[in-house]
Amino acid sequence: MKKFGIIVAGGNGTRMGASIPKQYLEIGGEPILMHTMKAFFQYDPTINLILVIPVSDFPLWNSLCDKFDFKIPHQLVKGGQSRFQSVRNGLNSILSTAGLVAIHDGVRPFVNQSVISRSYEEAAKKGSAIAVINLKDSIRKISGDGKSNFQDRQDFRLVQTPQTFQLEKIKKAFEVPESKQFTDDATVYEQQGWQVNLIEGNPENIKITSPEDMDYAEFLVNRNNKA
Ligand SMILES: Nc1ccn([C@@H]2O[C@H](COP(=O)(O)OP(=O)(O)OP(=O)(O)O)[C@@H](O)[C@H]2O)c(=O)n1
Numbered sequence: 001m002k003k004f005g006i007i008v009a010g011g012n013g014t015r016m017g018a019s020i021p022k023q024y025l026e027i028g029g030e031p032i033l034m035h036t037m038k039a040f041f042q043y044d045p046t047i048n049l050i051l052v053i054p055v056s057d058f059p060l061w062n063s064l065c066d067k068f069d070f071k072i073p074h075q076l077v078k079g080g081q082s083r084f085q086s087v088r089n090g091l092n093s094i095l096s097t098a099g100l101v102a103i104h105d106g107v108r109p110f111v112n113q114s115v116i117s118r119s120y121e122e123a124a125k126k127g128s129a130i131a132v133i134n135l136k137d138s139i140r141k142i143s144g145d146g147k148s149n150f151q152d153r154q155d156f157r158l159v160q161t162p163q164t165f166q167l168e169k170i171k172k173a174f175e176v177p178e179s180k181q182f183t184d185d186a187t188v189y190e191q192q193g194w195q196v197n198l199i200e201g202n203p204e205n206i207k208i209t210s211p212e213d214m215d216y217a218e219f220l221v222n223r224n225n226k227a
């Protein structure tokens, strides 16, 4: 089955507070986004990669590709005002309705090869595959009146990407108007009344969000380079 990968990197990186959006910051001597693209290309060099970034960043990205001699084939698509809109633009750029598509945050460069592989296999069988991990800490629900209550962490999962789908279904799901509750692609999919299928992600697959994540990211990239 034909495989697509939409890498969304249309955000501003407000919480990172850097002078450029975080997806272009270097770890291990290369922009974060290139590590992420490489992870998918390494999984399958025949994959159709779509990179979604703000149209105003196209010249920056092209110059980074020259500077780092980045040759992985991909199609550039313009980002939207929100992650939902960026994903939708990526999906609309795919004309076919046959195949599988993994939607992945550009700022999650440490996704395991086995997670990518399992996400396509499971989505082919079950319609969707959403990477999640167990919680390690205890959690409490805040009730707003200064009180809080114990919650059983076994009842919860932390949601990552990739979130992989049968193309026809996720394209249809994204035809709805945008809603605040669409914090990821699984929430858009389940709006159709379809149950999402969870798969186990990998703990290192962090979403690089704030400055302290950069130290851990640098550690991980160096560890991976030595392995
Ligand atoms: N309009 C947007 C907003 C976000 N994203 C992407 O969605 C992923 C997850 O978003 P997040 O980590 O929140 O990134 P930012 O929006 O850049 O960060 P912040 O919220 O701190 O501004 C990132 O790869 C980001 O680039 C996107 O493609 N288009």
Ligand SMILES: C[C@](O)(CO)[C@H](O)COP(=O)(O)O
Pocket (backbone or CB within 6 Å): 083, 105, 159, 160, 161, 183, 184, 185, 207
């Ligand atoms: C899609 C996501 O990475 C899953 O954890 C997350 O929902 C993105 O959230 P953000 O609000 O864009 O940081």
